[in-house]
Amino acid sequence: MGFDFLGFHVRQYRVGKYRTRTYRGQEGFKTYIRPSQQAIQRHQEDIGAVIRQHRGAPQVVLITALNPVVRGWSQYYRTVAAKNTLNQMDYQTSFQLRRWAGRRHPGKKAGWRFRRYWRRQGKRMSFTDGKHTLVCHADTPIVRHVKVRGEKSPYDGDWVYWVDRLGKDPTKPDRMVQLVRRQNGKCVWCGLRLTTEDALEVHHWDGKRQNNHYKNLVLLHAHCHDQTHGERCQ
Secondary structure, three states: OOEEEOOEEEEEEEEOOOOOOOOOOOOEEEEEEEEOHHHHHHHHHHHHHHHHHOOOOOHHHHHHHHHHHHHHHHHHOOOOOOHHHHHHHHHHHHHHHHHHHHHHOOOOOHHHHHHHHEEEEOOEEEEEOOOOEOOOHHHOOOOOOOOOOOOOOOOOOOHHHHHHHHOOOOOOOHHHHHHHHHOOOEOOOOOOEOOOOOOEEEEEOOOOOOOOOHHHEEEEEHHHHHHHHHHHHO
16 A cells, blocks of 8 residues: 655555565565645645636746746756656646636637647747747656765765765855866776875866866866876877
């Protein structure tokens, strides 16, 4: 049956011994965490309430009001098995928006209303006025939660690890923080992880120190930085 907790539904499913890790050859279980049905229902009601509040508002006002609701809910569930749920929410939202358009133009045909408020963007039709577009739930990428290593602590001084994980460190320059995040905490030259004990230097790809655009910068170990300049001089 599973249980609900903080808007999530946690449930274990029995699987065969070739589908997951088992104990002594016995069948095991696999755990799935999804948005709960109550959370889905509440979100649908919240979207419906926003749409009803903007029955007579211009399309851009409705889009501006809906985007934070859609984006915030999707971000909350992006670490669990929610891809199908996000697609389902987009379908439900599209249905509610069609009803909104029907109330605004009761004398027009459905095709006319669709062409007025939906436009093709890439391979799909988006609710947009050409300048402002309603974000989709399914546009939020699923990012699996990575556990903190057992021996790690925010106070252990390993700023490279925490910058790579949290994306910020007030004790380091913003440029260095951004480079560590972009490189996933690894040296571009040798491929090894950057550590707190390493001497780190910023390298300019084109050799011009005046060109400080991020595309031209990488963070390297000091000895790797020396190697790059050594090969350049040969």
